[in-house]
Amino acid sequence: MSNENAGLNEFKTINKYFAPLSESVQGAFNLTDDAAIIDPPAGQSLVVTTDALVAGVHFLPDDPAEDVAAKLLRVSLSDLASMGAVPAHYTLSIAVPPKQNSSWFKAFSAGLAENQHDFKITLIGGDTVATSGPLTLSLTALGYIEKTKGLRRNGAQAGDSIWVSGTIGDGALGLLAAENKLASLDRANCEYLIQRYRRPNPRTKLGPNLIDIAHAVIDISDGLVADLSHICEISEVGADIQIADIPLSPAAVEGLEKNPVLLDLILGGGDDYELLFTTDPNFAGIFEEVADKSEVALTKIGEITLAKTIRLFDQKGHEYMPHQKGFTHF
């Protein structure tokens, strides 16, 4: 049982790195009070999401501190995007192992600052504590959305088109690359995948643009099929997916050519943080306009069915059976 006071001065130093991140919000009181006081915009709903990341589980212990900061923020920003919300504020709690030094905190807070700026979200509070375990980060993000307009998972209807943003599978392949398990790949492609794993791109512009358009939205964190199954379960529908239509990055294409078994990982791996959504089929007529506005490619990969199962089809129209069990049928 350690007395926290022992580390208090250290934490005061750490707080020096965090307080500047809050300075644009008067009600954060420079992180010197017991809580922040925020005035939500009139007529808006508040959207709240909490995510935790643990070193050795959600990121590699040696990942650069700036990338850990980026991932932490972007994972929550992706959750806000999937509800259609515009980011506003966040609080941060950090459980710090003894070995974490001030240069790490300097780099970590610089990473937060850069991503705050890019995604227009501001720190308003938090807690820094000691731990004997791995570095553990928890972030609560707050965003706003016009009342009654929030996007949900539960509105998918038979006949809906299924769309995804960006490219799929890069997150899971990027983790392999970061662990030096994709050595046969072109070096630049490896680097690309690692960056996709470490710095996912939350689709914060796309989310709000899907309001009044998407019937169901989810961000792909558990994996394409797993997250599609979350939508199908709660919407009480099924889905047919055309594997050849799933958008892949050139790096993922190279990986797949060299090792076709990686297809399972593309379908079942997580950490893409793209949005998957369903729409009325005539969205096809305006998808390019929405994609342009949202600065991300959109691709139709299948459709929602009445059957309560997810089916994956290859180019010959045969149902694809994954090499590993456990992720296609729910």
Add this chain to the structure above:
Amino acid sequence: MSNENAGLNEFKTINKYFAPLSESVQGAFNLTDDAAIIDPPAGQSLVVTTDALVAGVHFLPDDPAEDVAAKLLRVSLSDLASMGAVPAHYTLSIAVPPKQNSSWFKAFSAGLAENQHDFKITLIGGDTVATSGPLTLSLTALGYIEKTKGLRRNGAQAGDSIWVSGTIGDGALGLLAAENKLASLDRANCEYLIQRYRRPNPRTKLGPNLIDIAHAVIDISDGLVADLSHICEISEVGADIQIADIPLSPAAVEGLEKNPVLLDLILGGGDDYELLFTTDPNFAGIFEEVADKSEVALTKIGEITLAKTIRLFDQKGHEYMPHQKGFTHF
């Protein structure tokens, strides 16, 4: 690097314990969506606070799960109280070591349910992840307060009276008792102190009743003198405290009689979660009414001075010098 999917079913089970805690809030979507959607009451400000607790640092690893749940919620409720806010919602992130079993989660969620009911606060989201380290809990609490009415630390003025709620020092003595380091004390007194440490009473009724009355408020988490110094530093004032006026529980009185050195712990120890606040001197005329309404005793312990130092006086009017250095002068 573990793949989280391995534990996914386990976490689904855990979520069964948490989902019922959210059922009174429609916008929590039974914890099945990416985020919660809440409508803040019109004309109110949102108050946000985040606190983290780590097993072995903030609570004893063998503390009952119900007490850990109680402490986790009550620490944040105390922060809301010190701003004058009325509790509303919270999110919870839990990093779980492998040994934490479902009976622990059952007891923990039962503790949350009991405290939610008592303090009128509801779970709206969170994240459960695996860790190789100690159990790590982070809670973000949301409350509301009438716009512009939030209580702060920075308004203390020379001549203000200094008040505290309840009794002081029980938290720090309770930790000693829980560690079997107060064996000479009456058994019932020991139990009382342990309960005060494990289940602090956040003054959620008192906080809102101090609006338009208190000039500065803080909750006593770091210790009486340390938290008073937080107010003094940011208000740019000092304080004179009469030690004999500090309200003590009968258990603390017994402890002090048996070991006078414990006075340092009463002045400098933390975990009381009482409110310390400063008021115009004529608050003395109405303090009983406020205390009755708030269901807690209020005691004047000193006054704010122009000198930028905190002085502690014994019954003979001599300045008290603590046995340990480092907590009286800032």
